[in-house]
Amino acid sequence: MKILIIFIFLFSFQASACWELKGTIAVDGETFTIQQKVNHAKDYSFQVGTFIFNFKIITGKAKNHTITYSLVEKKQAKLNLITTGEDEISEQKMKEIYAKGEQGQPNTIFTFFLKHI
Numbered sequence: 001m002k003i004l005i006i007f008i009f010l011f012s013f014q015a016s017a018c019w020e021l022k023g024t025i026a027v028d029g030e031t032f033t034i035q036q037k038v039n040h041a042k043d044y045s046f047q048v049g050t051f052i053f054n055f056k057i058i059t060g061k062a063k064n065h066t067i068t069y070s071l072v073e074k075k076q077a078k079l080n081l082i083t084t085g086e087d088e089i090s091e092q093k094m095k096e097i098y099a100k101g102e103q104g105q106p107n108t109i110f111t112f113f114l115k116h117i
Contacts, residue, residue, distance in 0.1 A: 019091070023112040025053060027071065027082060037117070040065075050074055051082065057114070063091040071099075071108055083108050091116050 018039060025032045025048055032048035040059040045052060055069040070084040083099040089112055097110040 018117050019057065020115045020117050021055075021057070021112060022115070023110065025051070025071070026109040026111075027051060028106040047074075052079070057089070060088070063116075065089055065091070065114065067112065069099075069110065073105075080105070082106065089114050 018037065020035070021038050022035045023033075025034060030049055032051075034046075034048065034053070036044060036046070038044060038057055040057055043054065043056050045054045047053075050073055052072045052074060053069070054072070055067055058066040058068070060066055065088070066086060067089045068086045071082040072079045073082055081102050082105045083101050085097070085099050087095070087097050089095045091114050093113075095110075095112045095114075097112070099108040099110060101107045
């Protein structure tokens with residue numbers, strides 16, 4: 001019985017930490033769609049066109065969380081940092097982030113929707 005209770009508690013705790021991140025990344029005249037299942041405090045990285053999008057969602061209070069992100073461009077064998085930052089994101093609310101590009105790099109618009117699953 002104790003094992004069953006522990007198993008249910010652990011399963012419920014793990015399930016409560018799952019989200020789905022949907023949105024778009026608009027950079028340098030190109031727009032990319034993202035849809036990714038995420039767990040808190042894990043680093044994610046995936047390619048969108050010639051860019052690599054890195055992010056992590058850190059659990060906050062109630063339904064407000066922190067997203068840290070960076071966007072780099074892959075040109076031949078070199079990676080150029082486009083933008084990096086951190087912002088607050090709320091569950092079930094669309095969030096637009098206007099990220100200023102690094103010196104000589106284009107600005108980026110991130111549109112995120114975080115849904116608890």
